[in-house]
Amino acid sequence: IQMTQSPSTLSASVGDRVTITCRASRTIGSRLAWYQLRPGKAPKLLIYKASYLESGVPSRFSGSGSGTEYTLTITGLQPDDFATYSCQQYHSHWTFGQGTKVEVK
Amino acid sequence: EVQVVESGGGLVQPGGSLRLSCAASGFTLSDYAMNWVRQAPGKGPEWVSGISGSGDATYYADSVRGRFTISRDKSRDTVSLELNSVRAEDTAIYYCAKDRGAYPSYFDYWGQGTQVIVSS
Secondary structure (H helix, E strand, O other): OOEEEEOOEEEEOOOOEEEEEEEEOOOOOOOEEEEEEOOOOOOEEEEEOOOEEOOOOOOOEEEEEEOOEEEEEEEOOOHHHOOEEEEEEOOOOOEEOOOEEEEEO | OOEEEEEOOEEEOOOOOEEEEEEEEOOOHHHOOEEEEEEOOOOOEEEEEEEOOOOOOEEEOOOOOOOEEEEEEOOOOEEEEEEOOOOHHHOEEEEEEEEOOOOOOOEEEEOOOEEEEEOO
């Protein structure tokens, strides 16, 4: 299963609402996770089962979607949120999207 | 507190071998699958290999099957990844990641990674 994220780069400001999309090459039954990746740091699980917020993750992060289309939304972007985000499907084996870099506008 | 710490990365020549280790603490290793995920420069993450909690099942990406071997040492609470016949395209940061379940699914705790560079 191929995972395609868009956009590849997103320019935003603190306080913005940003949305990242992940499209699967075939249906994955909501078996989708989102991660935050930062250079030199351990990747962090944000969302699992498409819309379930991982414990300890701020509520400004949310996930939605079904079938082949999924989104990660950050409502009220904070300075700590400028990072790269990647989706991962676990419906059939395990594949990641290529990542979306959220950068300062 | 759950901790996952990788070690063993370094510079290796094409065709050479390297062994990566992952030390886990703060949870019962046999209850959870463990995985290796890598990220090459400028690319998205790539799942590489996984092993079930009991160790009875192992899984590999097509890109490494037959060259890499995952194993676990229950007495030492460690998981290892043996890299053989390495290629330039194996150059990446390798992360060890704890799974949410007993078989690979999604990954709730990751280490900070260990760098592998394949170059002559």
